[in-house]
Amino acid sequence: MGMKISVLYLGHMAFPKFRLVETPDEQEMVKSPAVAILIQHPTLGNLLYDTGNSPEHLTAYTREMLHDYPVVDCISIKDALAAKGLTPHDIDRIIISxxxxxxxxxxxxxVGTKAIRHVLVSEADLKEAYFKVMTGHGGAYIRSLFDVEGVGFETINETTDLAPDLTLFIQAAHTPGVIGMILRTEHSGTIITTSDTLYTADSYQKELPPGGTINATTDEFFENLRRIQAMEKEYNATLLFGHDYDQIIQWSEKGWID
Ligand SMILES: [Zn+2]
Structure with missing residues (x-):
């Protein structure tokens, strides 16, 4: 028996498309979903990759973030897990991209579950998060969201096999260390999740870097893009992008993927 994965749609934000991918049209809007991936693994237990927006976004987020990336609807991770018959206590480990x-x-x-003591992140991203919030330039990092009661971070700084069919890799684009996953399923082939280094299928296929100001240059975007293109070929993989509304809705409607 292999692993089963389920893509959890957690609501969406809506904002001008240029913040996601380069476009000359400053008015065009885009829906940007929040997503988590639930993995039921025969040896690792219940894993969760990302947790979506905070249900308390209106009070917890900075004015700048609420202005740039307004949350239109938020399905809490707790509710999304409940729809799968699970509670936060059923999760063994959390990976945050x-x-x-x-x-x-x-x-x-x-908070108060076993998973909060084992939150797996990249060392580079964890350092960036604390450096930014402690120097007053948090941006999309908001301390109250990740520095929660009882949290224990476990860090990786290179490609790491959690199991023979589940590998994590680190991408130095979007932030200094975004965790991607290689999931080798039994019946649905290999799936690679990029998270926010590649927001949408459009961005990948047309090689469109993000607009806005997320990275100082587009070099890291293109360097990472080439790497993902090579991995897609090497593993004959299907890619799951970070904020592609159509794809995430479609995949979330598939139910369990195994
Ligand atoms: Zn994101």
Whole structure:
């Protein structure tokens, strides 16, 4: 028996498309979903990759973030797990792709659970998160969301096999260390999750870097893009992007993927 994965749609934000991918049209809007991936693994137990936005976004998020990335609807990770018959106590381990608000926002729901003591992040992203919040330039890092009661971070700084069919890798784009996953399923082939280094299928296929100001240059975007293109080929993989509304809705409607 292999692992089963389920893509959890956690509501969406809506904002001008140029913040996600380069576009000349400053008016065009885009829906940007929040997403988590639930993995039921035969040896690792219940794993959760990301936790979506905070249900308390209106009070917890900075004015700047609420202005730039308004949350239109928020399905809490707790509610999304409940829809699968689970509670936060059923999760053995949490992996956070990077500690931005729309990925770490649900960590609070795990306070008091075993999972909060084992939150796996990249060392580079954890350092960036604390450096930024402690120097007054948090941006998309919001301390109250990830520095929660009882949290214990476990860090990786290179490609790491959690199991023969589940590998984590680190991408130095979007933030200094975004965790991607390689999931080798029994019946659905290999799936690679990029998180926010590649927001959408459009961005990947047309090689469109993010707009806005997330990185100082587009070099890291293109360097990472080439790497993902090579991995896609090497593993004959299907890619799951970070904020692609159509894809995430579609995949969330598949139910369990095994
Ligand atoms: Zn994001």
């Amino acid at each position: 990077h500690l931005h608000f729309d990925h770490a926002g649900g960590l609070k729901d795990f």
